[in-house]
Amino acid sequence: MVSVEADGTVHRLSPQTINGTAEIVQAAAVVSAEVAAGNAARLCREVAARLAPAPRAGPAHGQAGVVAGAGAGAVRRVEVVTETYDAVAWFAGERRPQRRVVHADCPVGRR
Template identity: 35%
Template structure:
């Protein structure tokens, strides 16, 4: 192959690779992904549906994905919580979580009650300073059965 032909092939390959990045507006897709979900401001507040435990003295206890949804996958637990709140099925889900929480302590006091909540967090403060939620909306409360 001649040097001239090699140069032409090199330029064509470079243009094909650079082409997605040169489009206006840049899009996310084949053959290159620009991951725009990480390139834009998502805001400082995050809204999360979950369930929390309450000890007999009223302390809030974070529950594991196993207790929340019977799985070790956090994203499945989040999805289960979101679906329960969105479908007005928080009372039923609360009972399911309470049954799984029965007898668990996670190294502390036993959980006496479950609250299905939607929490609004300052996303940065929550992870940097373990700040409490800015707002908590309770959708259901139920007692944990004793064993």
């Protein structure tokens, strides 16, 4: 799973963000199982909700604001993706996937 910023910058999500574990293999298994079961959209929404900035009192009149850090670099959406790489090419420096399938794409809004 990845997050995508407003400028298109993509970040791989941590196992902690995906399903609350430090175990990479466990998080990968959860994502694979959800995709296989047809639940990629639901998983996407759950993770996007965890990434949504929490509301806080605004500087004027107690209006709801957004937690610091939101802005140009803030996460705009989450994607559940499968990427296929050439292992030999990877170690030769080629980091682009040979194939990329987006199983679900959902916005990150406010909580």
